[in-house]
Amino acid sequence: MFRSKVVSSAVFLAVGAGLMLHFRRVLLRELRQTRRGAGAARSTLLRPLPARIDGLATAAAQLPADPGAAVGGDLYDVIATDHGVRVVMGDVRGHGRGATGTVAALLGSFREVVHDEVELACVLRRLDRALARHLRERATVGPDTEAQVAEEFVTVLLLEIRRDGELRALNCGHPWPYLLSDGHVRHLTGADPLPPLGPFPLPTELPPVDCGRLRPGEALFLHTDGVTDARDGQGRFFPLLATLSEVVRTTSRISPHTVLRTVLTALLRHAGGAPTDDIALLVLRNDRPARRAPSGARGTARPATTNPQPTNHA
Template sequence: MPAPLLWGGAAVLWQVLCPLARLDGAAARLVTGGVFCAVGVCLVLGARRGLLRELHQVREVARAAQQVLLRPLPPRLDGLAVAAGQLSVSREASVGGDLYEAVATPHGVRCVIGDVRGHGIGALGAVAAVLGSFREAAHDEAELGGVLRRLNRAHARHLRERDGAGGPAAEEFVTLLLLEIRPDGTVLVVSCGHPLPYRLGPRGAERLTAGEPLPPLGVFPLPAEPPVHRAGVLAPGEALVLHTDGAEDARDAAGRFFGLRQLLDESAQAAPVPPAALIRRVHTALLRHTGGRLADDVALLVVRDDGRPPQGRPGTLPQPCQTGSARELPYP
């Protein structure tokens, strides 16, 4: 029952049943006013507790959704150290429009990172469609171009189902980057309107070069045979940092952009740090630069060849470990 009706019912009962309410004088009016105030405060506190319970349930659902969609990555994949993390622009939500995943396959370690137009709960449908397709296609498709075609079909199917169910008719596209690191270290890249990753090595942080990018998924039809570009070799001790554009577009109060490349360059020239520690370093610097007020979601995925022998045969995933994720960093 709404609080105003309860308050009104309490007032009627007081007037009908309590003799004090029918007396004149300041003392009687004072007591009556105190009773009404106490009832009102109790009703407000009860409503507040109910809202807090609902908010707690919503956050639990959001955390569960994140664990399913952006599950913690294993700390190692076929001898490569791996970590990923996300900062959501919505403090009340632990999920956003960014997506990432890395899997070990018979074709090498394959990674995806992307950014759905928009953020928060509304972007979850596209995130689920793309990630679900990638987790199957990465193992099934022999070529990286075939993986991209599968992801494009999954996103198009999501849009048709959403629009057919009366969903929002606004344009929705996904910028996407696919990466493959073969057992010999060869790096293959396909970009659909997404920033290319940085390579961290002896010369600092350098942007990979991989030809002209394709359009984002959902904007224009993709070519029948998407071009796959070779981007060199990942040598022992080197790392690749995949990121969404929110990391470089973040600004401080004076409008200055966040210096992601400078931070990565300093990290590359210092003592090597684990991928998860590097992500925490970037997240901390981002939040300090923006004062904790992000304008867009930020996702990072770091893959490093630390020169150690792979644990398990190629194509075998180790058991997931929470330490492989840096997603839990709180806002200041």
């Protein structure tokens, strides 16, 4: 009798162990499939940038607030066109599947129209129309109500970098980028941005902001407000300006990857390794050879800059 119970217990344990091993293998297989799917989604939406785009060295990173999400509500892309290198950086309100769908709609539109539209204002209007179509579809066929969709908005920064380094921008409620140059850091411009896309119609006139030039060796640092809004355990905001200033002071040549790695490491340390908002960072350095100025010509004056401290945006 005792031997029968021992045998039964051994069989039960063996079966149980076999089932646990089977379930573990199934879970690991599903986890690998989920990760592959997440990686495919990330590569499709926020595709990796080439190391150089038309003479500009690049480095970028995106970190969703939701650790289970493949892509958060932040977006960026850099594309060389006949009109110059065009850059988009944006931040969709909220997180989750709805925000990811909006990211896909805007990036798809940007990649299509950025080659066709000569004027930067026309690119922005096409993005605005693409967002409106997407939100109407969400209200019609998705789980969101019209009231929920009506509250959606997207901050967008469009930049155009021409062959001579001339910079022009259109900004809809997004943080302005920083210019990194000669050991110094400052906001590219202090012009008041337009309202975010979504709640309000764009104005009739959309003149791009003249931001001066990005000279050889200089770099731009673009970011979403998840960076400047990150807080530590005592509620203090992340000191982005001080972090950028430190990295450019300690390097003889601005490296996009060094800037990106330094800021991201400091940010995660500041936030305790768990950011509460989506984060996107993009660094562009002008690696084009300097153009020789005509005999007797004066150097181009640096544009005036204001707002030396980061500004938090909704």
